[in-house]
Amino acid sequence: MSDDPVQDVLDDAEERMEDAVNFLRSEFNSIRVGRATPAMLENVKVEYYGSQVPLNQVASITAPQADLLLVQPFDRNAIGDIERGIMTADLGLNPNNDGEKIRIPVPPLSEERRKELAKKARERSEDAKISIRNIRRDIKDQLKSTVEEHNLSEDVMYGAEEDLQEITDTYTEKADQLLENKKQAIMKV
Numbered sequence: 001m002s003d004d005p006v007q008d009v010l011d012d013a014e015e016r017m018e019d020a021v022n023f024l025r026s027e028f029n030s031i032r033v034g035r036a037t038p039a040m041l042e043n044v045k046v047e048y049y050g051s052q053v054p055l056n057q058v059a060s061i062t063a064p065q066a067d068l069l070l071v072q073p074f075d076r077n078a079i080g081d082i083e084r085g086i087m088t089a090d091l092g093l094n095p096n097n098d099g100e101k102i103r104i105p106v107p108p109l110s111e112e113r114r115k116e117l118a119k120k121a122r123e124r125s126e127d128a129k130i131s132i133r134n135i136r137r138d139i140k141d142q143l144k145s146t147v148e149e150h151n152l153s154e155d156v157m158y159g160a161e162e163d164l165q166e167i168t169d170t171y172t173e174k175a176d177q178l179l180e181n182k183k184q185a186i187m188k189v
Helices: 005-029 076-088 111-149 154-187
Strands: 045-048 051-054 059-065 068-073 102-105
Touching: 005 111, 005 154, 045 076, 068 076, 076 102, 111 154
Parallel strands: none
Antiparallel strands: 045 051, 059 068, 068 102
């Protein structure tokens, strides 16, 4: 910890907001744009022996072609569970199970599906911005208690709130920029 408790609180805010933007980035990776990528199945959860686990922990995922994903289960008994997990993930994909592997053809995106994906991206971006605003609210409360605890002046509090707002604006803009880039990638034919 540094000698400045207010700066420590602001650094914590920046770290937490960075995490929110990084999470948004990973969410966007699972929204497909054109070609098949293993990242499309990143957020798929599979019921495996009574617990929900990420798909990449029970199978290997590859993209041998631009329009095909191949899921190879580590345990052949889990193939039905994996197929169900992919279906319930609502990705607009139809897995084909041949008993050993799951082939997932990735159809080209229709205009309607592109708009749907852009809307989903917008929702995820809004969730990230809500998270950022919640972090700001929590940090504001921490700042108040830190200022009272260390008997600091109100000017310190106002300056810290201004800094916090600048940090919040920066990360909100990053989320907006990520959304704009993703929408352009989705809508590009």
